[in-house]
Every structure is written in C-alpha cells, then in structure tokens.
Amino acid sequence: MGRWEKEEDDKGYKGRQFVAEINGEIVGWCEIRMSKFGIGVEQLSEFALSRNTSLSEVPLITNLCVEEEVRGKGVGKKLVEAAIKAGSGWGKEVYLQVESTNVKAIDFYRKLHFDVVFDDPACRRVDVGWLGWEEKRTVKTCMRRRVRWF
Numbered sequence: 001m002g003r004w005e006k007e008e009d010d011k012g013y014k015g016r017q018f019v020a021e022i023n024g025e026i027v028g029w030c031e032i033r034m035s036k037f038g039i040g041v042e043q044l045s046e047f048a049l050s051r052n053t054s055l056s057e058v059p060l061i062t063n064l065c066v067e068e069e070v071r072g073k074g075v076g077k078k079l080v081e082a083a084i085k086a087g088s089g090w091g092k093e094v095y096l097q098v099e100s101t102n103v104k105a106i107d108f109y110r111k112l113h114f115d116v117v118f119d120d121p122a123c124r125r126v127d128v129g130w131l132g133w134e135e136k137r138t139v140k141t142c143m144r145r146r147v148r149w150f
Ligand SMILES: CC(C)(COP(=O)(O)OP(=O)(O)OC[C@H]1O[C@@H](n2cnc3c(N)ncnc32)[C@H](O)[C@@H]1OP(=O)(O)O)[C@@H](O)C(=O)NCCC(=O)NCCS
Pocket: 063, 064, 065, 066, 067, 070, 071, 072, 073, 074, 075, 076, 077, 078, 097, 098, 099, 102, 103, 104, 105, 107, 108, 111
C-alpha cells in the first residue's frame, strides 16, 4: 500500500491519499480529508441538523476506486481501513458520500460497518458530456462509521 502525504498545504488541505499497487501497477486509490460533510448539505442544514449530522469539518473518505479486474480481492477494504487509520486522530467518526444508485458500493460500505445517515438530494456530479464537463444534479447517500465500530 503506497501513500502520498499532503497535509496542511497553502490551501489548508488536511488529508491523506493512498494507492494500492500490485506488481508495481496502481490498482486502487482512496483519500481521506477534513471536509464539510456533504456537497449539498448547506441547502439542507436544518434537515441535516435534525438528523444529528455535523456541519463542521469531519474526516471524509472520498475518491475510492479499485480497478475492475482486481475487485473482490480485499483491495477496497484495505484502502478504506488505511484511510480510517490515517484519519483516526481527526475525529471519532468518519463520513462518506456515495451515489444513491450505487447499491454495490453501499453494500460494500455496510460490510465495513458504515451506516446510512440520510440521502442528500442537493448534490452535484461532474460528467463528461458533448460540450465537455457538465454538472448534473444527483442524490447521494451519506454514510458514517465510528473510527472504532466495536
Ligand atoms: C466498491 C469497491 C471500491 C469495492 O472494492 P473491492 O476491492 O472490490 O472490495 P473488497 O474486495 O475489499 O471487499 C471487501 C468486503 O466487501 C464485500 N463486498 C465487495 N463488493 C460487494 C458488493 N458489491 N456487495 C456486497 N458486498 C461486497 C466483500 O465481499 C468483502 O467482504 P469480506 O471482507 O467479508 O470478504 C469497488 O467495487 C469499486 O471500485 N467500485 C467502483 C467505484 C465505486 O463505486 N467507488 C465508491 C464510490 S463512493
């Protein structure tokens, strides 16, 4: 498991980025960084607060992806565990957002002891369209886990 460190730079970034390598090839990556919880959460502050969701900066897992050919071999789990370990001093809970239609990833995160907090309909996703990058509305499921879940 490789690691890029990039903590507290000029823009106030506090995070860690991990890559998984097999035979020198990068096959997966994952990041954890301090971030406001949720892209659309500002519009939903009351909704979020009513669900006991923090609006301050929290450790947020993001950009998790494993190459298709090596999925199901424990790479994703190792990446998430490494990210949680790295962010364990930043808060008691770690958060993430996943597209609500990505049932496979939601099941994967449940297996790693994440629970659904709420669905956020005010999120945006960047897609490549005919005219270049396009922003689209999307619903994301917010999940969280205690650093130590047991
Ligand atoms: C989600 C993803 C990262 C999982 O990575 P992976 O390397 O295949 O997962 P692992 O092999 O580490 O699986 C860890 C555990 O989750 C389970 N799991 C993995 N995929 C699952 C699925 N689709 N449904 C249910 N459980 C699943 C495994 O069985 C394993 O359980 P175990 O520890 O009891 O054996 C990978 O499928 C992926 O890159 N998907 C596309 C990108 C994506 O959706 N990223 C998340 C965006 S938020």
